[in-house]
Ligand code: AMP
């Protein structure tokens with residue numbers, strides 16, 4: 001289920017361009033427009049939900065699927081020496097896009 005007012009849903013539908021690095025029927029991975037590391041990808045499920053706690057069983061399955069796929073995608077995109085996964089949840093974490101996404105940060109030593 002996608003949401004008409006959500007920027008990541010618009011990217012999934014192709015209404016907003018993105019630098020895609022991986023796509024299948026369940027997930028999309030594209031480059032973050034304001035990279036916070038040398039390599040900064042965002043993995044999004046092709047279902048709209050805002051927070052982990054809002055994910056139903058199918059949604060949790062998608063998170064599990066993304067975590068299963070991410071290592072290979074990261075390795076092929078400059079993160080062969082390691083990477084960090086970040087999932088911001090809500091205001092205190094600074095979440096700005098309310099469509100669950102997994103940040104993949106790497107391509108350098110992450111000294112923070
Ligand atoms: P968060 O702060 O965890 O909600 O992360 C949202 C991320 O989405 C930020 O790192 C933004 O730079 C990124 N972002 C916002 N709009 C776009 C876009 N159109 N294409 C790619 N990344 C985006």
Ligand code: ZN
Nearest residue numbers: 006009048099
């Ligand atoms: Zn969405």
